[in-house]
Amino acid sequence: MGSLSMTKPAFSLSCFCMLLLSYATVMNPVSALEKCDFPAIVNFGDSNSDTGGLAAAFSWTTPPNGENYFHMPAGRLSDGRLMIDFIAASFGHPFLSAYLNSLGSNFSHGANFATSASTITPPLSIIPLGSFSPFFLDVQYLQFRQFKNRSQIIKKTGAIYKDLLPDEDYFGKALYTFDIGQNDLGQGFFGDMSLEEVNASVPDIVSWFSSNVENIYNLGARSFWIHNTGPIGCLPYILASFPLTTAQKDSAGCAKPYNEVAKYFNYKLKEAIVHLRKILPLAAITYVDVYSVKYSLFTEPQKHGFELPLVACCGFGGRYNYGGGGCGSNVTVNGSEIFVGSCKQPSIRVVWDGIHYTEAANKFVYNKIATGAFSDPPIPLKMACHKK
Numbered sequence: 001m002g003s004l005s006m007t008k009p010a011f012s013l014s015c016f017c018m019l020l021l022s023y024a025t026v027m028n029p030v031s032a033l034e035k036c037d038f039p040a041i042v043n044f045g046d047s048n049s050d051t052g053g054l055a056a057a058f059s060w061t062t063p064p065n066g067e068n069y070f071h072m073p074a075g076r077l078s079d080g081r082l083m084i085d086f087i088a089a090s091f092g093h094p095f096l097s098a099y100l101n102s103l104g105s106n107f108s109h110g111a112n113f114a115t116s117a118s119t120i121t122p123p124l125s126i127i128p129l130g131s132f133s134p135f136f137l138d139v140q141y142l143q144f145r146q147f148k149n150r151s152q153i154i155k156k157t158g159a160i161y162k163d164l165l166p167d168e169d170y171f172g173k174a175l176y177t178f179d180i181g182q183n184d185l186g187q188g189f190f191g192d193m194s195l196e197e198v199n200a201s202v203p204d205i206v207s208w209f210s211s212n213v214e215n216i217y218n219l220g221a222r223s224f225w226i227h228n229t230g231p232i233g234c235l236p237y238i239l240a241s242f243p244l245t246t247a248q249k250d251s252a253g254c255a256k257p258y259n260e261v262a263k264y265f266n267y268k269l270k271e272a273i274v275h276l277r278k279i280l281p282l283a284a285i286t287y288v289d290v291y292s293v294k295y296s297l298f299t300e301p302q303k304h305g306f307e308l309p310l311v312a313c314c315g316f317g318g319r320y321n322y323g324g325g326g327c328g329s330n331v332t333v334n335g336s337e338i339f340v341g342s343c344k345q346p347s348i349r350v351v352w353d354g355i356h357y358t359e360a361a362n363k364f365v366y367n368k369i370a371t372g373a374f375s376d377p378p379i380p381l382k383m384a385c386h387k388k
C-alpha cells in the first residue's frame with residue numbers, strides 16, 4: 001500500500017520535471033547546460049586586465065590608483081577592481097596574481113599574463129625608454145608555456161609550493177580569457193600612421209592574435225572567453241590628443257573615425273574566431289562584445305547611473321580633464337603645486353584616468369557580459385566551457 005501510494009506521485013513528479021526540462025531546452029538551450037567547473041583562470045591582455053604585471057616589472061602603481069577598493073595602489077590602473085577581478089571572484093577564486101609579480105603571488109587558481117601597455121603585435125618602442133610593454137602577446141604565450149611546465153616541476157617539490165601552484169589538470173579545465181588589441185590601435189594612432197593605415201593593419205594584428213590562440217590551444221587550453229576592443233574614440237586620451245571636427249563626433253561626443261577602426265578590428269576578430277572554431281575542434285570559444293556595453297556608458301550614462309562620461313575622473317586640463325598632468329602626478333597651477341587626484345564621486349564616473357575605466361564602469365560591464373547577452377554564442381560566463 002505504502003509503496004504504491006509513493007510510486008504514483010514520484011512518477012508524476014519525474015514526468016513534470018522532464019516536461020520542464022524539455023521546455024527549458026526548447027525555449028532556452030543555454031539554461032539546460034551545466035555550469036562549468038573552472039578551477040583556474042588564465043588571462044592574457046593589456047591594462048584592461050593587468051592585476052600588477054607591468055607594475056611588478058617596472059614601478060609599482062601610485063596613488064590614487066586603487067584607493068576606492070584596495071585602499072592602496074594595487075598594480076591596477078583604476079580606482080579599484082577590473083573586469084578580470086569580478087570574473088575571478090564570480091568563480092569563488094582569489095584575484096589573479098600577475099605572473100611577473102614575484103612578491104606574495106599565489107597561482108593556485110590561475111595566473112595573469114596581461115601587462116599594461118601590451119600589444120598583440122611586436123611593439124615599436126618599449127618601456128622604459130619607449131611607450132609599450134615588452135610583454136606583448138607572443139611573450140605572454142611564452143611565459144604561459146613556461147608556467148605550465150615549470151609550475152608542475154616545482155609543485156612536486158611540495159612544501160609551500162603545493163598550495164601556491166595549480167594542479168596539473170587545471171590547465172585543461174581552466175577558462176582562458178583575453179582582452180587585448182587597444183594598444184595596437186593606439187600605437188598606430190600615436191605613431192606616424194594615418195587612420196587608414198592603422199585600419200589597413202587590422203587584419204595583420206588579428207592574425208597575430210589567432211596564432212597565439214592556436215598555440216595556447218595546442219598546450220591543452222579548451223575554454224576561451226575573448227573580449228573585443230572597446231570604443232577607443234570615446235576615451236580622453238584620443239579626444240584630447242587629436243583635432244576633430246564636429247562632423248567627426250557622434251551624438252555622444254566620441255571620435256567616430258577612431259571608433260570605426262575599433263569596430264573594424266572587432267569585425268575581423270569575430271571573423272577570425274569563426275575560423276578558429278573550425279580548426280580547433282575541441283575548443284569552446286566565446287566572443288564577448290565589450291564594445292557595445294562600454295559604448296552604452298557614453299551614449300546613455302544617466303540611464304546607467306553615470307555622469308560626465310567623456311571627462312577623466314583623475315586628471316588635469318582641458319574639457320576632458322586630460323593632458324595637463326597625469327593622474328597621480330603633481331602640477332604647478334598659479335604658482336602652487338597641486339596633486340592630481342581622484343574626482344569626488346568615482347562611483348558615478350566612467351573613465352578613471354583618461355585611458356582606463358573606473359571600478360564602477362568595470363563592474364557595470366562585467367555584470368552585463370557575465371549574463372551571456374553580449375556573447376557569441378550567447379553563453380553566460382559560467383557556461384563558457386560549452387560550445388553552443
Ligand SMILES: *[C@@H]1O[C@H](CO)[C@@H](O)[C@H](O)[C@H]1NC(C)=O
Pocket residue numbers: 149150
Ligand atoms: C618541460 O620541461 C622539461 C624539463 O625541462 C622538458 O624536458 C620538456 O620538454 C618541457 N615540456 C614542454 C612542453 O615544454
Ligand SMILES: *[C@@H]1O[C@H](CO)[C@@H](O)[C@H](O)[C@H]1NC(C)=O
Pocket residue numbers: 094106107108109160163164
Ligand atoms: C593560495 O590560495 C589558495 C586559494 O585561495 C589558498 O587555499 C592557499 O592557502 C593559498 N596558499 C598560500 C600559501 O597562501
Ligand SMILES: *[C@@H]1O[C@H](CO)[C@@H](O)[C@H](O)[C@H]1NC(C)=O
Pocket residue numbers: 195196199200257260261264
Ligand atoms: C577599414 O577597412 C575596411 C576594409 O577595407 C573598410 O571596409 C573600412 O571602411 C575601413 N574603415 C576605415 C575607418 O578606414
Ligand SMILES: *[C@@H]1O[C@H](CO)[C@@H](O)[C@H](O)[C@H]1NC(C)=O
Pocket residue numbers: 328329330337339
Ligand atoms: C607631489 O607632491 C607631494 C607634496 O609636495 C610630494 O610628497 C609627492 O612626492 C609629489 N609626487 C610626485 C609624483 O612628484
Ligand SMILES: *[C@@H]1O[C@H](CO)[C@@H](O)[C@H](O)[C@H]1NC(C)=O
Pocket residue numbers: 333334
Ligand atoms: C588659477 O588662476 C586663475 C586666474 O586667477 C583662476 O581662474 C583659476 O581658477 C586658478 N586655478 C586654480 C586651479 O586655482
